[in-house]
Amino acid sequence: MNKSVYTVTQVNSYIKNMFDMDFMMNRISVKGEVSNCKYHTSGHIYFTLKDQGGVLNAVMFSKYRNGLSFRMQEGDQVVVAGSVSIYEKDGRYQLYAKEIEQAGRGNLYAKFLALKQELEEMGMFADEYKKPIPAYATTVGIVTAQTGAAIWDIRNISQRRNPYVQLILYPALVQGNGAKESIVNGIRALDQYGVDVIIVGRGGGSIEDLWAFNEEVVARAIFECETPVISAVGHQTDFTIADFVADLRAPTPSAAAELAVFDLREVKIMLYRSLKRLENGFMQSFTGAKIRLLNNKRHLSLLNPKTRLTESRKYTAALCEKLNDRMEAVFTEKCHRLALLSGQLEGLSPAKKLSQGYAFVTDAAGAAVTDAQNVAASDQIYIHLANGLLKAEVKEVSIGQRESGSGTGERADAGTEICRNRTDY
Secondary structure (H helix, E strand, O other), X not given: OOOXXXXXXXXXXXXXXXXXHOHHHHOEEEEEEEEEEEEOOOOOEEEEEEOOOOEEEEEEXXXXXXXXXXXXXXOEEEEEEEEEEEEOOOOEEEEEEEEEEEEEEOHHHHHHHHHHHHHHHOOOOOHHHOOOOOOOOOEEEEEEOOOOHHHHHHHHHHHHHOOOOEEEEEEOOOOOOOHHHHHHHHHHHHHHHOOOEEEEEEOOOOOOOOHHHHOHHHHHHHHHOOOOEEEEEOOOOOOOHHHXXXXXXXXXXXXXXXXXXXXXXXXXXXXXXXXXXXXHHHHHHHHXXXXXXXXHHHHXXXXXXXXXXXXXXXXXXXXXXXXXXXXXXXXXXXXXXXXXXXXXXXXXXXXXXXXXXXXXXXXXXXXXXXXXXXXOOOOEEEEEOOOOEEEEEOOOOOXXXXXXXXXXXXXXXXXXXXXXXXXXX
């Protein structure tokens, strides 16, 4: 047995020196198809060059990126100039790119574009064929690898959002030979089982790793599936044919779980708010009905014959009281008026004048004698006094003269004597 024993570091260092001393490895150009390209936040670009026979890891450090005139994408056919060396810490060799030129699109990417155009022209991507994802799914079917990271992500998200949703896994091959047939069988099996929604996907990878989801048979199985399908293939920047055919695309398997499994806490909050709105609406309706009932009761009470009779009695009593007050006021006013007129009438009363020593003289016909010219000697006249009537005969008429003193006395005595002699009642 050879007694020379070397450390891993020594071996890697020796191999690195061999690469560094090889002129060809220090100045080499490699043509291949870009795969698994990653732009790191540090500015470095990590990618893989491949052809039908193999793959070669490559990296372009940030200091050489200024010479890169395009942004590399999956499927680009490029020519990379640089050197091949080994990274001593992991013992893997890779191509250190200094210049990269675009040489055309890769075969897989061209095949992807051709199939995408064909299926799009057939209408398999049309929105009118997209089925809505159920808002409250209770059974979720999953077509993915049994041991992949995708199923664990979906399980964790589903458990956190709603542990009561049932997850049904169809363990399928998602890469390599037989992958497309396995995926198709999984979609059809879950569709026949009767789940509410199906998630079809896997974790990220190169275009070769994801190629099973770019197969036409997989696209047709998704399109013909009666159950809504969510496609969750790769990372957010990865697109496959399955993404365009599916009823909904999720950028990652975790996002697919968020879309398929409803959040139980949000539903509880929504139900609580709906309950509160219902309670408030019920209380408002109850209060409104109570007010309407009281108004109707009051209105009905007013229409009650007994109540109406009572109100009529009250109204009649009020009218009577008002009428009495009005009559009393009128009576008082009339009394005052009568007293005034009575006073005026008493002042004009002939009886009162007669009681004051005046007399009222009429002729034989009963007409009042107001002028001496209307009386002649020997005419009979009637003298009305306050307490009796004197019937007299005129002996002499004097016009426009008034006798004074004794003359008046004599006429008075004569008149009196005549009245005494001729009194006739």
